[in-house]
Amino acid sequence: MKIISGKELSDKLKKNMAVETATFESHFGRLPKLAVILVGNDAGSVSYVTGKAKACAEVGILNETIRYEETISENELLQKIAELNADTTTDGILVQLPLPKHINEKTVISAIKQEKDVDGFHPLNTAALWSKTDCILPCTPKGIIKLLKSENIEIAGKNAVVIGRSNIVGLPVSKLLLDENATVTIAHSRTKNLAEVAANADILVVAIGRPKFVTAEMVKNGAVVIDVGVNRDLETGKLCGDVDFDAVAEKTSFITKVPGGIGPMTICCLIENTIECFLRKM
Numbered sequence: 306m307k308i309i310s311g312k313e314l315s316d317k318l319k320k321n322m323a324v325e326t327a328t329f330e331s332h333f334g335r336l337p338k339l340a341v342i343l344v345g346n347d348a349g350s351v352s353y354v355t356g357k358a359k360a361c362a363e364v365g366i367l368n369e370t371i372r373y374e375e376t377i378s379e380n381e382l383l384q385k386i387a388e389l390n391a392d393t394t395t396d397g398i399l400v401q402l403p404l405p406k407h408i409n410e411k412t413v414i415s416a417i418k419q420e421k422d423v424d425g426f427h428p429l430n431t432a433a434l435w436s437k438t439d440c441i442l443p444c445t446p447k448g449i450i451k452l453l454k455s456e457n458i459e460i461a462g463k464n465a466v467v468i469g470r471s472n473i474v475g476l477p478v479s480k481l482l483l484d485e486n487a488t489v490t491i492a493h494s495r496t497k498n499l500a501e502v503a504a505n506a507d508i509l510v511v512a513i514g515r516p517k518f519v520t521a522e523m524v525k526n527g528a529v530v531i532d533v534g535v536n537r538d539l540e541t542g543k544l545c546g547d548v549d550f551d552a553v554a555e556k557t558s559f560i561t562k563v564p565g566g567i568g569p570m571t572i573c574c575l576i577e578n579t580i581e582c583f584l585r586k587m
């Protein structure tokens with residue numbers, strides 16, 4: 306069994322990107338800029354946004370974090386997005402999700418210019434992903450594939466089971482695994498015999514947001530297990546994944562941990578996407 310460290314790989318990739326961005330000022334006359342919008346004070350979201358700003362600094366790109374009260378209207382938010390769309394020095398726009406209930410997430414995401422949508426959540430980017438057209442890839446799915454490839458884990462021909470069908474992780478990672486020629490099953494809360502389905506996986510990706518949901522009997526011997534969950538352990542209050550790591554790890558060939566697994570890869574791919582958006586314009 307090997308624990309795959311997303312932290313280690315992302316540190317390495319960020320260092321390489323920092324070398325690249327060091328030439329930008331003299332080559333292009335400016336640095337890439339990522340604008341991050343955070344609405345409200347949800348502890349998880351605040352922590353993600355802080356992590357994103359820190360990573361921008363590490364890689365040597367600019368970050369503008371814009372914070373609003375929970376009560377901001379959808380119109381005000383859309384106005385800010387329009388302003389950032391028009392600003393030629395802003396290369397990437399990210400609106401941290403989830404948004405308060407009175408704001409329509411689909412309307413907000415669709416308002417971001419496709420070429421500044423560093424999350425890859427805009428319907429046009431989603432359409433491009435599903436039609437195998439060049440596009441900005443969603444960060445977490447992109448990070449998962451990078452991490453698998455960094456360990457030379459074969460994907461082609463393997464049974465990949467994805468638990469979770471969100472627009473952010475489950476659906477796009479399923480498509481990327483399919484593009485790598487895996488046989489993909491998307492399982493979810495309504496799947497019958499979920500344990501049996503999961504136990505058929507050579508590669509198991511778990512993104513359902515339930516602490517320690519995946520137990521040992523749901524994992525095949527020698528499987529690769531990728532844990533995308535970020536939860537609070539109800540007993541200890543510590544951060545934990547969707548996989549019961551202590552029970553599952555010894556059965557696997559490769560497994561990621563929470564924290565230090567997929568989270569850092571997501572942020573790393575966000576920075577990469579911002580640089581990509583910048584370079585596409587230059």
Ligand code: GUN
Nearest residue numbers: 399400401402403424473
């Ligand atoms: N909330 C949870 N994950 C993400 C993400 O990848 N991007 C955004 N914008 N919000 C999120």
